[in-house]
Amino acid sequence: MNRRLSSSTRSHTEDSIFLKPDEDPVWLDEPTRGDKFGDGALKPVVALKSEKGILLPGHRDPKRGTEEVFMHKVYALVVEIHCWAALFILSQLTGYWVFFVVEGNGPLSSIYKALQVIDFYLGFILPCNPIFGMDSVVLMMEVVNTKQHNWIVLGTAGVGVAICVIMVVHMVCKWRYGCGLWSVTTVVRETGDRRQSVSRQPSFTLSEWTDAQEDLLDLDPVPVPQTPLFDLGTDTKMEVDAATLTVTPVGLQERRGSNVSLTLDMCTPGCTEPYGYGAQLSPRDQSAQEYLREGTHTLTPAMLHSRALDDQSLQAEFYETPMNFVDPKEYSYPGLVRKNRYKTILPNTHSRVILQSLDEEDFLSTYINANYLKGYRGEERAYIATQGPTVNTVGDFWRMVWQEGSPIIVMITNLEEKNEKCAEYWPEDTVTHEGIEITVVTVTQEDDYSLRVFTLKCGQEERSLRQYWYTSWPDQKTPDKAPPLLELVQEVERAREEAPATSGPVIVHCSAGIGRTGCFIATSILCKQLRTEGVVDILSTTCQLRLDRGGMIQTSEQYQFVHHVLSLYEKQLSQSTEE
Incomplete structure (x- = not known):
C-alpha cells in the first residue's frame, strides 16, 4: 500500500514544534540564523503578482526588499567602521602611553602626550585645529629622534597597520559574501525550503566483531556542536528492496x-474534537495510522x-x-x-x-x-x-x-x-x-x-x-x-x-x-x-x-x-x- 499526502494539502500550522520542559514553543517556520544574509540581515520576501502585474496582498515588492537589504548592509558597515576606528585609536593610545612611561614621564603626563600624538595623526585626516595644543609637532620630533625605545613606537605603528588591513579585508568579505572573518558561514535557502527536522548527527560507527567482548561502538562523548x-x-530516495519496504512516507x-x-x-486545523475519543481522524492522521499499522x-x-x-x-x-x-x-x-x-x-x-x-x-x-x-x-x-x-x-x-x-x-x-x-x-x-x-x-x-x-x-x-x-x-x-x-x-x-x-x-x-x-x-x-x-x-x-x-x-x-x-x-x- 502506497499513500502519501501532498504538501499542498497541509497548512503551515500543521508543522510540529520542539519543546523542552517548561519552554515556550518555537515555530520551525520562523527564520533561523541559517536563513539570514550575513549577521542579522533580513532575507528578502519573494513577491507574487497576478497575470496583470498587480502585486498580490500580503506580498512585498522584490525591489523594495532588495533596497532594504542594501541599506541594512550599509548601516552595518558604517557601525563596524566606527568600531574599528575606536579599536585603532585605543591601540595607538596604549602603545604611546607605554612609550612615554618607559621614557620616564608620569602616568598622567604620559596620557596627555599620547593624546597629543593621536591629535597629530588626526591632523592629516581631519581638517581641524589641534585639540591638545600646537606643540604636537615638536613632540613627534622628539619621538622620532628617540633611539633607545623606538621599538615600542615601531610596534605600535605595526599594530595600527595590522588593524587597518584586517578592517579592510573584513569589510570586503562582509559586503561581498554577507559574513565577516569570524562569522560562521551562512547558507541561504529558498523560500519554499522551510520545513526542517532537527537531530544531532549520530556520532557512532559500527565496529568489526573480531571478539565477543569487543566494544560495538566508537562514540564521541561530546555532542556535535553544530546541529x-x-x-x-522533499521525497527521500532510499536504496532498499522494494519488495521488503511496503509503505512509503x-x-x-x-x-x-x-x-x-x-x-x-x-x-x-479544523479538528474540534479530540481524536482519541471516537472523533473522526483527519486524512493526515489516517495516513499516519495506516503507516504504523502496515509499515x-x-x-x-x-x-x-x-x-x-x-x-x-x-x-x-x-x-x-x-x-x-x-x-x-x-x-x-x-x-x-x-x-x-x-x-x-x-x-x-x-x-x-x-x-x-x-x-x-x-x-x-x-x-x-x-x-x-x-x-x-x-x-x-x-x-x-x-x-x-x-x-x-x-x-x-x-x-x-x-x-x-x-x-x-x-x-x-x-x-x-x-x-x-x-x-x-x-x-x-x-x-x-x-x-x-x-x-x-x-x-x-x-x-x-x-x-x-x-x-x-x-x-x-x-x-x-x-x-x-x-x-x-x-x-x-x-x-x-x-x-x-x-x-x-x-x-x-x-x-x-x-x-x-x-x-x-x-x-x-x-x-x-x-x-x-x-x-x-x-x-x-x-x-x-x-x-x-x-x-x-x-x-x-x-x-x-x-x-x-x-x-x-x-x-x-x-x-x-x-x-x-x-x-x-x-x-x-x-x-x-x-x-
Missing part, C-alpha cells in the same frame, strides 16, 4: 524526531549487517516513520500537569494504564503517564512504558506496580542528568505508599546495572519484585558499549521466565518513557524474533510501539543503535551455532 538539518520537504508532522528536545505534534521492512542477517552500516538510509527511514504523539487537547483536565514530568509527552489514550480508584469519576485518581505495549507476535500487555516517577507520582507508580502484578521493573536513567530525571521512588529499607509496604531484601551491584529485590505487601498478600537499574545509558544518546545492554535484555528475559505465570507486564521507564525505554523494549522483542524466525523487522516493531505510545525510540541515533545491537546479537548467535 545538521535534514530536509524533509506520509505526513510531515508525524515524521518529527529530536535528540536534544522532546517533540509535540499540534492538533490538526514493514524484514531484514535477513546479511541485510541487517549491511543496513546497520547505512546511516543515511536509517536516518531517512526514521524520519519517515510517524511519531504519533498525543494532542494535549485530549488531556485538558485541571491539575493534570502535576502528574506529567514533561508537558509534551502524554500517554496515548487507547492503550493508557488506568489506575483503579474508589471514585472512577475522578480522572486524576485514575491517571498515570503509562501505556501498555504489545510484545513479540502481538502479545497483549507484555510491557508497560512509563515516565520516571516524580515526587507527586511515586504513590501512583506503586499503585500501578501492585495493580498490574508486575514482577520486574527496568529503570534506564540516572536520578539526575543536569537536572532531575527520576525521583528515588524506592526506600533504603522499608516504606509504605498507598497502603503498599515496600521492603528492600537484597541489593546486588553488577558492572553496568544494579539489581534490587523487593518484597511488596498489601493486606495479607505478599509478592516479590525485581528492579534492574541500568546506569550506563546517557540521556538522548546511546551507550558506549552494546554488549552490556544485550546482557541486561537476556537477564530480564530469564527473570521473566522464572516469574509466576500469572505475573503481569514488565515495567520499563527512563525519564520521559519513550527514548531509552523504546530502545530497550524494541531490542527485547527483536531478539526473540531473531532467535525464533532468523529475521528481524525493526521498522514494524518501531511502528507497533509508537501505535501504543507515541515517540518510542526518540532519535535517529537511537534507531541506528537498535540496528547495531541486533547486528551484534546476530553475530553472537551465529558464533554460538558454529561452535
Whole structure:
C-alpha cells in the first residue's frame, strides 16, 4: 500500500514544534540564523503578482526588499567602521602611553602626550585645529629622534597597520559574501525550503566483531556542536528492496524526531474534537495510522549487517516513520500537569494504564503517564512504558506496580542528568505508599546495572519484585558499549521466565518513557524474533510501539543503535551455532 499526502494539502500550522520542559514553543517556520544574509540581515520576501502585474496582498515588492537589504548592509558597515576606528585609536593610545612611561614621564603626563600624538595623526585626516595644543609637532620630533625605545613606537605603528588591513579585508568579505572573518558561514535557502527536522548527527560507527567482548561502538562523548538539518520537504530516495519496504512516507508532522528536545505534534486545523475519543481522524492522521499499522521492512542477517552500516538510509527511514504523539487537547483536565514530568509527552489514550480508584469519576485518581505495549507476535500487555516517577507520582507508580502484578521493573536513567530525571521512588529499607509496604531484601551491584529485590505487601498478600537499574545509558544518546545492554535484555528475559505465570507486564521507564525505554523494549522483542524466525523487522516493531505510545525510540541515533545491537546479537548467535 502506497499513500502519501501532498504538501499542498497541509497548512503551515500543521508543522510540529520542539519543546523542552517548561519552554515556550518555537515555530520551525520562523527564520533561523541559517536563513539570514550575513549577521542579522533580513532575507528578502519573494513577491507574487497576478497575470496583470498587480502585486498580490500580503506580498512585498522584490525591489523594495532588495533596497532594504542594501541599506541594512550599509548601516552595518558604517557601525563596524566606527568600531574599528575606536579599536585603532585605543591601540595607538596604549602603545604611546607605554612609550612615554618607559621614557620616564608620569602616568598622567604620559596620557596627555599620547593624546597629543593621536591629535597629530588626526591632523592629516581631519581638517581641524589641534585639540591638545600646537606643540604636537615638536613632540613627534622628539619621538622620532628617540633611539633607545623606538621599538615600542615601531610596534605600535605595526599594530595600527595590522588593524587597518584586517578592517579592510573584513569589510570586503562582509559586503561581498554577507559574513565577516569570524562569522560562521551562512547558507541561504529558498523560500519554499522551510520545513526542517532537527537531530544531532549520530556520532557512532559500527565496529568489526573480531571478539565477543569487543566494544560495538566508537562514540564521541561530546555532542556535535553544530546541529545538521535534514530536509524533509522533499521525497527521500532510499536504496532498499522494494519488495521488503511496503509503505512509503506520509505526513510531515508525524515524521518529527529530536535528540536534544522532546517533540509535540499540534492538533490538526479544523479538528474540534479530540481524536482519541471516537472523533473522526483527519486524512493526515489516517495516513499516519495506516503507516504504523502496515509499515514493514524484514531484514535477513546479511541485510541487517549491511543496513546497520547505512546511516543515511536509517536516518531517512526514521524520519519517515510517524511519531504519533498525543494532542494535549485530549488531556485538558485541571491539575493534570502535576502528574506529567514533561508537558509534551502524554500517554496515548487507547492503550493508557488506568489506575483503579474508589471514585472512577475522578480522572486524576485514575491517571498515570503509562501505556501498555504489545510484545513479540502481538502479545497483549507484555510491557508497560512509563515516565520516571516524580515526587507527586511515586504513590501512583506503586499503585500501578501492585495493580498490574508486575514482577520486574527496568529503570534506564540516572536520578539526575543536569537536572532531575527520576525521583528515588524506592526506600533504603522499608516504606509504605498507598497502603503498599515496600521492603528492600537484597541489593546486588553488577558492572553496568544494579539489581534490587523487593518484597511488596498489601493486606495479607505478599509478592516479590525485581528492579534492574541500568546506569550506563546517557540521556538522548546511546551507550558506549552494546554488549552490556544485550546482557541486561537476556537477564530480564530469564527473570521473566522464572516469574509466576500469572505475573503481569514488565515495567520499563527512563525519564520521559519513550527514548531509552523504546530502545530497550524494541531490542527485547527483536531478539526473540531473531532467535525464533532468523529475521528481524525493526521498522514494524518501531511502528507497533509508537501505535501504543507515541515517540518510542526518540532519535535517529537511537534507531541506528537498535540496528547495531541486533547486528551484534546476530553475530553472537551465529558464533554460538558454529561452535
